[in-house]
Amino acid sequence: MITLICYFFSFLVEAIILWQYTSTLFVPKHRVRTRLFFLCALYLILFAISMLGHTWLNALLYLAANFIFLITMYYLKWHMALFHAAVLTAVMSMCELAVYSIIGRFAPHFFTEAARSHNIILFVVFSKMIFFTVIYTLIHFLREHKDVSQRHDKYALLLVFIPLTSVFVMLIFVAVGDACTLSPTLVLMITLSAVFLLFTNLLVFGINQYNLKKNMEFTEMQLLLQKEANxxxxxxxxxxxxxxxxxxxxxxxxxxxxxxxxxxxxxxxxxxxxxxxxxxxxxxKESARLCDHEMLNAILCRYKRRCEGSQISFHADIRHGTIDFIADNDLTSLFCNLLDNAVEAACGIPDAFIEVNTTRKANTPLSVISIVNSCRRNPFAGSQGNLSTTKPDKRRHGFGIKSIRKTVGSYHGDMQMYYNEDTLTFHMVITLKQQN
Missing domain, CATH: 1.10.287 (Helix Hairpins)
Structure with missing residues (x-):
């Protein structure tokens, strides 16, 4: 029973390390829930097959499971997915061999009592600690090479001293257990300490990655706000x-x-x-007149000229008094992001067009803003109802939509989007409420 739990614990840690590796380096195709479910299913299969006790079969299946997870859940070519799966398999194997060598040198009697649950747990924790340390270091260097914009967090590499210190503590645990006869209570305490030590390392680095992601999003939002202010x-x-x-x-x-x-x-x-x-x-200089709202007219004139340069037909029907209650900074943020997305989607399409309309619902404080634009492909396809992007850097997108949602929310409004397959058009309908 203890051996079964140790195997399960081992595969759980390997799954967590794979999740950390892939989430940091690659752009996902699916939502977190889908990726998490698929990862759990793969590693449960690996855990079940590992009960057969065939070492080479386990190694090959581990390589195959990682490859399948990478190729299906992330935007990767098959050869890159195979390369990273092989790297993970090789590193894990070398870490286990290194642990065999280290323990054999410092605790020569350890493997004579390898069947003891205490020793099995210490070996698993020790090997996974080294595996995690190597993978974290590898993540840092691969990320720095892949994206120079993330070099500002190079000091995160100093966190590698945490697992290195934990490895040293683990080595002391092994040496003490080999040299001394410990009471069952002390053995249990050392075993639990080793397990808690490993999970503490995983938790620290998980929190660190979460903070880095939030800091990056905050920086992008600040840049977006600066752009809108400009x-x-x-x-x-x-x-x-x-x-x-x-x-x-x-x-x-x-x-x-x-x-x-x-x-x-x-x-x-x-x-x-x-x-x-x-x-x-x-x-x-000639100035066009598309509506009677001065700020919005300036915005629409700019995008009309931009559309003319891209052979996109631009039409605006802004009814009087429909958007007067919107502050100029919110108006700029809302319409610039809406029209940026519309122009990006319509570029390069024959007979492309963009239509902008604003109306007021009768006898209500509600104004409706609608934008219809040509769009060659369904932006919701393969993204579980979320907008996908055609931009090369898929990590850094979506802030325009977030800004639109923020502005709509500040006016207690609602936003709906849909794609018409028959007319190949994207529709955005926004309802805003005028405050008293």
């Missing part, structure tokens, strides 16, 4: 330019009077210079 400043500048243009047009009568005076004096050179200055003025 966009708001840009659109404020456009509004100022439009105001200057209105002033210039208002003053055009005075400019014409000045030109008439110069004409009476036959000063043609000065007239040409005067007209040239007016023509070069940025205030005379």
């Amino acid at each position: 966009a708001a400043e840009y659109y404020a500048m456009l509004l100022a330019q439009n105001e200057n243009q209105s002033i210039l047009i208002h003053d055009m009568k005075k400019h014409l009077q000045s030109i008439a005076i110069l004409s009476d004096k036959k000063e043609n050179d000065k007239i040409a210079a005067y007209i040239g200055q007016l023509m070069l003025s940025s205030d005379l």
Whole structure:
């Protein structure tokens, strides 16, 4: 019974290490729940087959299980999945051989009593501790090579001293157990201490990875907020330019009077210079009018020009007074993220279009914003109802949608998305509530 528990414990730790390795280095295809269920199923099969006691069969199945998990649950080519599965298998085997060698040197009588449950547990914990230490170090160097943007957390490598210290403590446990005759109570305490020591290491590194992930998300959100703040400043500048243009047009009568005076004096050179200055003025640049809301008009004009450059038909129908209650910074965040996603999806599609509409539900404080855009493929396909991305770096996406949800939530609104397979169009419908 003790041997069975030790085998189960061994496979549990190996599964945790594989989860840590894959979650840190690779981009997942499926949700956490799906990956966790598949990993548990694979390792339960490995545990059941290990009862047969065939060492080589266990090693080959361990390699196959890791390969299947990598190729099905993560965005990896088959040869890369096979490479990483082989690395994990080789490291695990070498760690167990190293433990045999170390224990044989410092505790020569250990293996003569290898059948004792105390020794079995110490061997399993010792070998998995070294396995975890090597894999954590490997994760650090592979991640640094894969993504230079994560080099800022290189000091996390110092955490490797925790499992190294634990390995040293484990070696002392083994040496004490080999040199002294211990009471059953003390043997139990040492065994439990070894098990708790291993789980403490796993917990510390799990918390560390969780904190790194949250810090990265926080940094990305801060960059997104900075981008939106810059966009708001840009659109404020456009509004100022439009105001200057209105002033210039208002003053055009005075400019014409000045030109008439110069004409009476036959000063043609000065007239040409005067007209040239007016023509070069940025205030005379053409400004489109898509809606009566100044900030939103500036945003829509910018994306209309962007769509024209990408051969995308752009149409906007913004009803009067439907979005006046939205603050300028929220308006910028909401519509810029919506239109960024729409333009990205519609680019490169023949006869692509984007339609933006805002309406007010009659006799309610609710405004409805709808965006329909061309989209060649279903963004929900293979992602369990979540939006997928076409961006090369799949880790760093989704912050635009998070920003949209945040803005919608601040106005007690609702957001719905769906894809129409018949028309190849993506639909986003947002309902916002005007506060009293």
